[in-house]
Every structure is written in structure tokens, then in C-alpha cells.
Amino acid sequence: MKRATLISMGFMAALSSAAIAATPVQNNNITESEVEAAQKAWGAALIQISKDYAANGHESASALANQVLDQAYGYSHGPVLFKPTLASGEKTFRVTQEGALSYFVGGNDYYGDGGFALKPWETYDFENAAVYINGDLALTMGHVILTDSAGDTTTVDKTWAFKKDEQGTLRIVLHHSSLPYSE
């Protein structure tokens, strides 16, 4: 193994200077703080659509909602497993962006939604019951609490799956929302 032992001082010096420079690290995983940020962003976007509707009308709010879906959901990558709170029957699941857009801002004859994001939402909060992180995918489950302009509070049971894409953006690939069970 003579070759290997004949390492010149120059080579060792090169190693040392290389050690000073930071080692490049590519990490594709989701972190807890990224999950929390994405959860906060979801609520902020909902309220923003609501306020945009009040200020600028349906067309503006609808364009904004579509932009939010483009950026925060995974529809451009494939189907999204989305069960909105108030959807039912054969329109329960919104695996396409068209179905999701209808749920948030209505205006779609087939789905017949009223537009959940058009309600006068004021504040948003969430309480995670548990979080599960597996590579570039994170699962959350907990309560989401929305308050409207009249001070009425709506709490829903909410499950999300976030996928971190190649640009580092977390995208919702699963969203199951339901009203609390009452006997």
C-alpha cells in the first residue's frame, strides 16, 4: 500500500484548507419549524382571501385563491387528497385544483359550493395533537380554530400532509377537515 502512504504535505494541507470551507450538505427533509410555518401560512392565506373578497370582490378573491392553491398545494404535481369541511356526497373529495378552488371561493356550477374562504374570517389558530415527520413528508393532526367578524368561533378537526418540493416549498398533498362530532 505504498501509494497510499506517500501522501505529500501539500495534499494534507489541501485537506486542511478544505476542512475550513463548509462541507456542502444537501438535506431534503422537512423540519418541525417548516411545518409550523406552513400551518401558519395556510391560515394567513385564508384570511387574506376573505379580506380580499370584502375589499375587491369575487374576481379578485378567486384569482388570489387560485394563486394560493398553486403555491401551497400539490395539484401541479398530481392529485391532492382533499376532504374539505363542508363537502359531502359525490363531491366530498377534491382531488383536482378545480374542485379545491370551488370549495374556497365557489362560482362553480357543478360543485355548487358557497365559498368557504369568502366568509368574514378574522383570526386563525391551530393546536397540533401530534406531528409525524417522515423524510420530505410531514403529517399533522389537531384543531383549527377560526373566528369571524361577528366573534363566532368555528373549530374543526384537521389533518394535513405536507410534502417538501425540490425548491424547498412545503405543499399540501393531503387535507382532511371535519366538524367536531356531536351526538
Next chain:
Amino acid sequence: MKRATLISMGFMAALSSAAIAATPVQNNNITESEVEAAQKAWGAALIQISKDYAANGHESASALANQVLDQAYGYSHGPVLFKPTLASGEKTFRVTQEGALSYFVGGNDYYGDGGFALKPWETYDFENAAVYINGDLALTMGHVILTDSAGDTTTVDKTWAFKKDEQGTLRIVLHHSSLPYSE
């Protein structure tokens, strides 16, 4: 590069015989058929617990339910994100096995559940709206349809996340079940 070019015929022969033997492949991923099998197994287990309760009483059914939770859920690995259909209030989320067991067979003073698996379930079916597979984790969303001994049908909106463990067993790490929305 003389070393490399001096490959003896014996070595090439060894390569050829190695090629005849199958290359060892370790594949940690979930397949669609594994997901379907796990979904079928969930319903079969529910009905088995129900029938065991009718035939052998609560103690037997409770032991069976605990065994099902041991084998089909991920509680031994960490928290499970479980929102059962009929759970609500501060008892909505059952991140521990104790909470899940109570939901299925009752008998727990704190949770006060009636025992969902003790109802006289006869048949089970599911309809996936979409499936999302990411490594050793698979997400499903769709309807689950249960029929009881009186012929009454219960349909729920159901989301599952299955994690394939090191033994190749799919374990439920997320389970969100809710009644269909009705105005």
C-alpha cells in the same frame, strides 16, 4: 491502467455465474397492493372484533382489539395521529394506544366511549378517492362503508397513513375518520 485491463478469463467467468444468481435487492417501499391489503385487513379486523364480542363477550373482544392495535397500528413506535369518527371535545385525538382501545371497545372511565367495534358489524367496503405513496409511507383518502346486522349502512370519510416497518408490516400512523357533512 494496465491493472484493470489484465482481467483474467476466470474473473469474467465468475462475473457471468454471479449474473445467473439473482442480485440481492432490498426495497423498503410500499406498493399499491400492500396498501389495499392493509385497508382490507382493517375492515376484517373490525368485523372480527364485533363477532368476537357477540360470541365471547367483552373481555375476549377487548383482548382481540388490543392485539389488532399492537399489530396494525404504530403505537409501539410512537404517537399515532388518530381522530376516530365519534370522538369529540378534549377526547377527540387518541395519540396513545389506551385511547384507541377505549374507542374500539369502551370500558374506559376517562374516555367514556361506547365501543365502536362492539356494534354488530356485518360487512365492510372502501372506495379510495386517491392514494399517495412516498417511500415507506402511503396516504389514502376515501369512503368506508359499514353495514350492520340490521342492514343499516354507515359511510364515513376516511384518511389513513400507513408506514411500512422493518419487518415489512404496514402500520397505521394516521387515521382521520369523520361522518359525512350534512347541512
Next chain:
Amino acid sequence: MKRATLISMGFMAALSSAAIAATPVQNNNITESEVEAAQKAWGAALIQISKDYAANGHESASALANQVLDQAYGYSHGPVLFKPTLASGEKTFRVTQEGALSYFVGGNDYYGDGGFALKPWETYDFENAAVYINGDLALTMGHVILTDSAGDTTTVDKTWAFKKDEQGTLRIVLHHSSLPYSE
């Protein structure tokens, strides 16, 4: 639970027709056959660069090599862990595309490579010793056998890691190649 049991026949019919349409499935995992195809493509690209050099000269071969690196390696996503067969000293690791390009076609004063892909390669084969698949990442290890126009054979010990990107393309994110050990 009266709501849930009052499912109209129309709804069940909708479920049935939905079942006829294929369930959308998003599967981000790598398959064995995708790995084999990527391994074959690597060799085909190497030979193509070699033949392009012979036919059209260095500029053409260099452009082609750059295109291959763009498409088959992960440099556009981050650092690639690349240890080429004949690289050594402080130039052993080529974590940037510039370093990789130099290795394949030379023409870079800093690296001083002769250009591995410019040799007159004729045929390519590989023998996997084992394959390891973990989500969207696959690892392979085995022999790669190259034959040149003089009929001389070069065998190297080769390790690859392939990452499946969002477009479904397998990209090399790790490549360790070494000459067989000889005493």
C-alpha cells in the same frame, strides 16, 4: 348517527360509477426497472460522447457531455457526491458540475483531466452486486465493464445513488468509481 345511515340510492350509485374510473395514484418511489434503465442510459451516454468526439471534435463532445450532466446528474439541485475513477489528490471529489464536466471531457486548466469520455469506448456492461431502494432514492453497487476500440476491457467498482426528481427523472446524486484493488 341517523345522518350517516340515510344514504340515498343515488349516492351509492355515484360511488359505484366512481369505482369504475381508476383511482388517481401518485407514487413517488423508484422501481427496480427504473434503476436498470438509468444504469443502461449512463453507459449509452458515455459511448455517445466518445463517438461524438471522434466524429465531431471536442467542442461538440463537450456540449453533449454538459447536456448529459444536466439531465442525468443532480447538480442543478445541489452538490453531487462524485468520485471519478481516475481523480485523485485535492481534485478527487467533483461536487460541482464544472468538476464533473472536466473529468469527462477535459479542457479545464485547474483540474487537468484528460477526459475519460473521450477515450474510444465501444461497449458498456454492468453487473450489480446488490441494489438498495429507499423511497425516491436507489443505491447500486457492482462492476462496470467498458471495452474500447482496441478490444481492451476496463472494469471498475462502481457505486451509484439515483434520486427520482419531480418530473420522474432519475438523477445521479452519488457516484463513486474506483479501479479494482491489486496487491
Next chain:
Amino acid sequence: MKRATLISMGFMAALSSAAIAATPVQNNNITESEVEAAQKAWGAALIQISKDYAANGHESASALANQVLDQAYGYSHGPVLFKPTLASGEKTFRVTQEGALSYFVGGNDYYGDGGFALKPWETYDFENAAVYINGDLALTMGHVILTDSAGDTTTVDKTWAFKKDEQGTLRIVLHHSSLPYSE
């Protein structure tokens, strides 16, 4: 949506107290610091085997090496993609634990290895050229520098893939080691 808005103050209080307790988080991902610790542990184990051999003989060192393989490699989970530094020909790849054990401590007629870990190793260091983290799998590439009791230094080009198992232990599932190329 009257149900949802009729949330009692008691329920909100329950949410608040739940928020005080830490949310359970299951995170299956590898961290950079875990990777570094595993890389350090590999060298420490090599030196420990070497010193055990000097102090207690071959049987003791062999038992220790087997224990290290049990704990730090993934052989109990499936094949390991292992190309040791000094292995060649049809014995290049050691996908079974038997082949790996032979490489480190010899004593195996088929493989005929001298026993790499039996050399009088004194110190160990590593320099990562780059690290790639993807879920529960991490890839490293760089130099490993070993010094023996005579002060001679051996540098090798080293690639590892570590898989985090269900107990949180990082296991080597790929290990490609080669002597630096010299013309």
C-alpha cells in the same frame, strides 16, 4: 354550522392546557449530527478492534468485530452494499456479514483476507467532501485518514450510506472504500 360554534368555555380551556403540554412529535429523519456521530463511531470501533487484537488475540477481536457489524451495519435487515478497500476479483463485494467479518478480521478460508482491522491502527480522522440527507438515509463521501503505530498514514476515498432504523440507530447499508488513484 351551529354545532361547531357552540364550543363551551370548558372545551377552550381544555385546548389551552393541552397546548401547555408538549405536542408529541415522531421524526424518523436523520440529522447531520447523527451522521457525524456515526462516522466517528466507525473509526473508534476500528481502532478498538485493532487494540483488542493486540491485547487479547484473534478470538476476542473477532467476537468484537462481529458485534460491531451487528450494531453498526444493516446486515440483519438485508444485504449491505460493501466494497472494502483491499477486496478484489470475485470477492470484491461483501453483501453478507460473513464476507464483511472476514475482511475486518480474516480467518476465513474462502475469502482469504488478512484482516484489515488487525493492523495496528492508532488514530482515525475523516473529511467529508459532501453530505446528502434524504429522509432516514444519509450519504457521505470524503477521505478517511488512518494512522498506524509506526506513524504511517493511509488515506482512502470513502462513501457511506447510513440508514436510521426504528430504534434510532444509524446502520451502514452502503460502504465503498478505495485507495486513491495514482497514475
